[in-house]
Amino acid sequence: MAGVNLQGLSKHYGEFQAAEDVNLDIADGEFLVLLGPSGCGKTTTLRMIAGFIEPTKGRITVGGADVTHLPPWKRSTGLVFQNYALFPHMTVAQNVAFGLEMRKIGKAETAEKVATALDLVQLGHLADRYPRQMSGGQQQRVALARALAFQPDVLLLDEPLSNLDAKLRHEVRHQIRNLQQRLGITTIMVTHDQEEALTMADRMVVMKDGRVQQLGTQRELYDDPNSEFVASFVGRSSFIKGRFQNGQFVSSGGITVETDRRLVGEAVLALRPERVTLAKGAGMEPQGGNTYRGQVESISYLGSSIDVEVRLNETDRVIAQVVNSGRHSGAAVGEEVSITFPRDVPVFSASAA
Structure with a gap:
């Protein structure tokens, strides 16, 4: 050999x-x-x-x-x-x-x-x-x-x-x-x-x-x-476009995201579906990290898991992967939910995308 x-x-x-x-x-x-x-x-x-x-x-x-x-x-x-x-x-x-x-x-x-x-x-x-x-x-x-x-x-x-x-x-x-x-x-x-x-x-x-x-x-x-490109080709990701302002990432839709990475100018944030936590109902909002309210826009049934697409605003959309634990898993289209994801997600300069 x-x-x-x-x-x-x-x-x-x-x-x-x-x-x-x-x-x-x-x-x-x-x-x-x-x-x-x-x-x-x-x-x-x-x-x-x-x-x-x-x-x-x-x-x-x-x-x-x-x-x-x-x-x-x-x-x-x-x-x-x-x-x-x-x-x-x-x-x-x-x-x-x-x-x-x-x-x-x-x-x-x-x-x-x-x-x-x-x-x-x-x-x-x-x-x-x-x-x-x-x-x-x-x-x-x-x-x-x-x-x-x-x-x-x-x-x-x-x-x-x-x-x-x-x-x-x-x-x-x-x-x-x-x-x-x-x-x-x-x-x-x-x-x-x-x-x-x-x-x-x-x-x-x-x-x-x-x-x-x-x-x-x-x-x-x-x-x-x-x-x-690599994030999109190896695995699946939701991408949020925006720019860094005063050390914080601000999306095109206006949400502020806390990240561990500090860049300058336009950037892209990548979210793996399994790193996004979804919660619904009063008093069930997750604690810590980046937490946002949104509305379920679509649901994809994948067998062992379910993809829930959440619209945070007119521009920003995120997919959360939910374990399929039965008929009540996930959420319904149009339902108000909250999503949370951690600070240590990949962020790239727009020029490197």
Whole structure:
């Protein structure tokens, strides 16, 4: 196994910067997720690591060796494509063997490695089937077995779960994570699904416009995002816009908020729904923190929880997450309620949003 280092990695198509000055140090055995919207540069970065895209500038090392200009088959990286890229006329075993044959590995060793890889993904009993005879989840595992068959130092996953339904996606992501931990293989995955990133990664990289916006653990990015963009992309937030006046944040709607952060000028305050406490009825107003009266504008039933959107004034709206404890949970649309949230919520300068 080996770590991966990216130094100033960039890819330009004319004046368009698909990736710009990406610097990452991925530890041996780490599971890193590149997260961001379509067009943010995450897949371009992954494909440069794999060798399918030539960088405009920068350097890629794997295990300390410079692989920047090596072709894919000379890098010890296994790539699982978004659409799996299985050959329909080949059996499962033949698909898994394809990369080994391209590397001129002997037949006996190839057969052994194919059997081992299929056993890893629990598909050894389906070696003679064709892709069309398999479910989406099984095809995904065949693609994973093919990437692992030659025992690469680095496993690369390009949106590997995007073609699966929600239930199967949940199952397969746990299978991939468990397999990665068991093998101890350095893994880099691309996704736009924040839930996948939060449940699978050791660390996450949020990208936008070809650049890294923030790197850290799930807790760091969720609890301490460095911009409105990161706060909006990792988890959910209500945003209150305003400006700092005399050391206090005053919203566009005129409410004054006590915060632990002191900025200058226009700013944006981010509130996670679970950090907002909702109360209703006489004498039930919460004590301490920032407490405001408002009216319930909408309710979203999410199963185990309920989102209650509260309008504080014509401009400011906040979502409070309420645990679903029965039919009387939450509040009714139009009902007067109070909300409270703490001082230590993220606040960003408007220029950093």
